[in-house]
Amino acid sequence: MCTTTRSIGSRKVSVALTFDFDAESAWLGAFKVDTPSALSRGAYGANEGVPRILKLLEKYNLPATFFIPGDTCDRHPDVVKAIAAAGHEIGHHGYLHEAPNGLTPEEERTMIERGLDALYRIAGVKPVGYRSPSWELSKATFGLLAEYGFGYDASQLARDRPYWVEDQGKQTNIVEVPGAWELCDSAHFLFAYSPVYLVGLSGTSKVEEIWVEDFNGAHEEGGDTCYVLTMHPQIIGRHHRMQMVERVITHIMEHDGVWFAQMHEIAQDFLDREKAAG
Numbered sequence: 001m002c003t004t005t006r007s008i009g010s011r012k013v014s015v016a017l018t019f020d021f022d023a024e025s026a027w028l029g030a031f032k033v034d035t036p037s038a039l040s041r042g043a044y045g046a047n048e049g050v051p052r053i054l055k056l057l058e059k060y061n062l063p064a065t066f067f068i069p070g071d072t073c074d075r076h077p078d079v080v081k082a083i084a085a086a087g088h089e090i091g092h093h094g095y096l097h098e099a100p101n102g103l104t105p106e107e108e109r110t111m112i113e114r115g116l117d118a119l120y121r122i123a124g125v126k127p128v129g130y131r132s133p134s135w136e137l138s139k140a141t142f143g144l145l146a147e148y149g150f151g152y153d154a155s156q157l158a159r160d161r162p163y164w165v166e167d168q169g170k171q172t173n174i175v176e177v178p179g180a181w182e183l184c185d186s187a188h189f190l191f192a193y194s195p196v197y198l199v200g201l202s203g204t205s206k207v208e209e210i211w212v213e214d215f216n217g218a219h220e221e222g223g224d225t226c227y228v229l230t231m232h233p234q235i236i237g238r239h240h241r242m243q244m245v246e247r248v249i250t251h252i253m254e255h256d257g258v259w260f261a262q263m264h265e266i267a268q269d270f271l272d273r274e275k276a277a278g
């Protein structure tokens, strides 16, 4: 039976279900294509992906975190409002999915401000967390996150548990809640013909094996491990992939000591433990 517990004493793993609701901005900002066909792939995430995801989360009464670019808020306000209304956390994910390593510090500042404006204007949200578009960062990123009051980042990949963000050799007050490409749907499933060819389209049996075994390892190791799935409504929202996600979720729920949490809760839990440790 699943026992959702925050106490580190009985907890074996923190599990975060995260969804990057990139919609059209993935194609406009990351792939830099604006054809109707590419944009329609992004729209699939809003039209089909998010409703299916919300339904699955509601079925199992699970919390989730959605990282949403400002452009998605402006194109799909009702879908974003439905995510907020369901009680899920919303984090910052750029404005037009601009990779920060391709921006000047001033352009990056503008991107952060435009993203904050859209999240507040559409969803009434002042996000605590930031996940950079494409998991890319610049040397200016963490200074900007500190300046704008972010509590955690979800863009780095250095550990299987939360840790302090270092900015050019100095510890910051920002918590890293790391991800992993192995636990990201786009690495396995995303097909693209142009501007780059991505083979994608993996069968779910392979990805399910990777996701389940990575969870099993995290659970077995225990302690402060976290297991962060990164998914995209326009990718994971297909029927066969949603069935896989449901199987992975029910596998996780069969284990004891699992804490399903939003990302800001995992970051806060790290802060609490650091404080307690003095």
Ligand SMILES: [Zn+2]
Binding pocket: 020, 022, 026, 093, 097, 133, 134
């Ligand atoms: Zn993204």
